[in-house]
Amino acid sequence: MALRLYNTLTRAKDTFEPLDPNRVTVYVCGPTVYNYAHIGNARPPVVFDILFRLLQHLYPQVAYARNITDIDDKIMKKAEDEGETIETIALRYADAYREDVRALNVLDPTIEPHATQHIDGMIRMMQTLIDGGFAYASEGHVLFDVTAYDTYGHLSGRSLDEMVAGARVEVADYKRHPGDFILWKPSTPEQPGWESPWGRGRPGWHLECSVMAEEHLGETIDIHGGGIDLVFPHHENEVAQSCCAHGGKPLARYWMHNGFLTMEADKMSKSIGNVVLIRELREQYRGEVLRLVLMTAHYRQPLDWSRNVVMQSRRTLDRGYRCLHELRTVEAADVAPPPALVEALEDDLNTPRALSVVSDLVGQANRATDDDERAHLKGLLLASGQLLGLYQANPEAWLKGEVAEGADEGVDTSSIDALLAERQAAREARDFATADRIRDELAAQGITIEDRPDGTAEWRKQ
Ligand code: AMP
Numbered sequence: 381m382a383l384r385l386y387n388t389l390t391r392a393k394d395t396f397e398p399l400d401p402n403r404v405t406v407y408v409c410g411p412t413v414y415n416y417a418h419i420g421n422a423r424p425p426v427v428f429d430i431l432f433r434l435l436q437h438l439y440p441q442v443a444y445a446r447n448i449t450d451i452d453d454k455i456m457k458k459a460e461d462e463g464e465t466i467e468t469i470a471l472r473y474a475d476a477y478r479e480d481v482r483a484l485n486v487l488d489p490t491i492e493p494h495a496t497q498h499i500d501g502m503i504r505m506m507q508t509l510i511d512g513g514f515a516y517a518s519e520g521h522v523l524f525d526v527t528a529y530d531t532y533g534h535l536s537g538r539s540l541d542e543m544v545a546g547a548r549v550e551v552a553d554y555k556r557h558p559g560d561f562i563l564w565k566p567s568t569p570e571q572p573g574w575e576s577p578w579g580r581g582r583p584g585w586h587l588e589c590s591v592m593a594e595e596h597l598g599e600t601i602d603i604h605g606g607g608i609d610l611v612f613p614h615h616e617n618e619v620a621q622s623c624c625a626h627g628g629k630p631l632a633r634y635w636m637h638n639g640f641l642t643m644e645a646d647k648m649s650k651s652i653g654n655v656v657l658i659r660e661l662r663e664q665y666r667g668e669v670l671r672l673v674l675m676t677a678h679y680r681q682p683l684d685w686s687r688n689v690v691m692q693s694r695r696t697l698d699r700g701y702r703c704l705h706e707l708r709t710v711e712a713a714d715v716a717p718p719p720a721l722v723e724a725l726e727d728d729l730n731t732p733r734a735l736s737v738v739s740d741l742v743g744q745a746n747r748a749t750d751d752d753e754r755a756h757l758k759g760l761l762l763a764s765g766q767l768l769g770l771y772q773a774n775p776e777a778w779l780k781g782e783v784a785e786g787a788d789e790g791v792d793t794s795s796i797d798a799l800l801a802e803r804q805a806a807r808e809a810r811d812f813a814t815a816d817r818i819r820d821e822l823a824a825q826g827i828t829i830e831d832r833p834d835g836t837a838e839w840r841k842q
Pocket residue numbers: 409410411412420421422423424606607608609610638639640641642648
């Protein structure tokens with residue numbers, strides 16, 4: 381089956397055909413680094429990580445850029461509030477972001493461009509747009525002239541009139557048309573800024589992405605992704621800039637947008653006070669559990685975060701790891717992931733279907749008795765996990781809750797081992813009352829003991 385992706389541009393599930401199958405190009409809008417990321421912010425990196433893994437499975441080379449926006453008014457405000465430079469703020473939160481998403485088994489992108497390292501390219505693109513009659517300078521600003529680009533609004537399906545009527549654009553006297561958007565804005569001497577032919581200033585967010593995509597991936601890329609809230613104005617404006625700077629060539633051929641994450645059915649927002657940071661959740665749950673939650677719904681659907689779905693995801697992973705633990709003496713066969721799994725992902729990244737394929741595999745492996753069959757199923761399970769970014773941890777460590785650093789699901793393994801040894805000694809001394817007391821004590825901590833036929837015992841978190 382061929383890969384089919386829902387394309388926001390055509391509003392249909394299109395068959396994916398890369399421009400150059402030897403180098404598939406993907407650009408995803410990354411974070412503006414002024415704060416710790418919340419769990420909603422984790423949805424795009426996880427969704428596009430699955431796409432990245434799938435493309436790597438299907439094509440020899442994938443160039444995947446996920447940028448860091450390290451200049452922005454919100455970063456400037458944070459720097460001012462904290463009495464630090466924007467560089468310090470950006471570095472701190474970019475590091476935190478990387479750490480958070482890596483904990484969710486998100487692979488590093490191939491390229492991680494930083495906006496401030498592309499100012500020359502931005503100045504060049506603005507000059508090209510001005511020369512072509514698509515942009516103009518006004519009072520230290522450079523603005524894109526939306527009336528010069530016929531198909532403005534095509535991606536988001538809005539007309540200029542609607543945008544103005546809906547007050548989705550800011551009116552300002554330095555603009556010719558209220559829909560014109562900023563490519564460059566002036567900085568005061570105290571504000572961060574760069575010299576340009578239009579005075580000292582700083583770039584607009586939309587321009588940054590157009591230039592980073594061009595520089596690292598080329599004028600037309602295969603897939604551009606981001607959250608659904610970015611379609612307008614961010615992506616619409618990226619399209620206008622890139623297309624007009626590149627003689628009409630499209631910026632991206634496939635546009636993918638993930639749906640929003642809600643928190644107990646409410647929109648996650650600072651004003652409601654229900655924003656949960658990835659790092660707060662990582663103190664309670666392992667990263668892989670958080671990742672699985674984000675995979676339980678199709679990426680275009682809204683997804684509601686609830687304790688229930690988190691616990692369910694944890695149980696699912698425990699079941700899979702328990703199965704792998706049971707197969708620990710079996711050498712995994714070297715096999716490709718099952719076709720049913722690849723087909724589910726090829727169907728516009730249908731992760732719920734992909735997860736049910738994995739669940740069936742676990743069931744089959746649990747029932748299998750034949751050695752060859754068990755080796756084959758273990759191979760399939762691990763290959764599936766590799767493609768989905770799951771089941772890469774050591775099963776025994778997982779079951780003992782040791783996997784993630786700083787996770788409070790983790791337990792003090794040395795004290796459990798000591799209690800287990802004490803229980804063993806009591807059993808050998810036929811002091812069953814003490815042995816039972818220790819079992820109950822561990823059970824109260826959520827630890828289950830499994831006595832093995834050879835007289836030894838193992839423990840795991842419930
Ligand atoms: P922001 O911090 O709002 O600029 O968002 C950064 C990225 O996270 C963007 O790609 C947004 O589309 C995405 N995003 C923000 N909030 C959510 C949410 N609740 N659910 C899914 N994606 C989100």
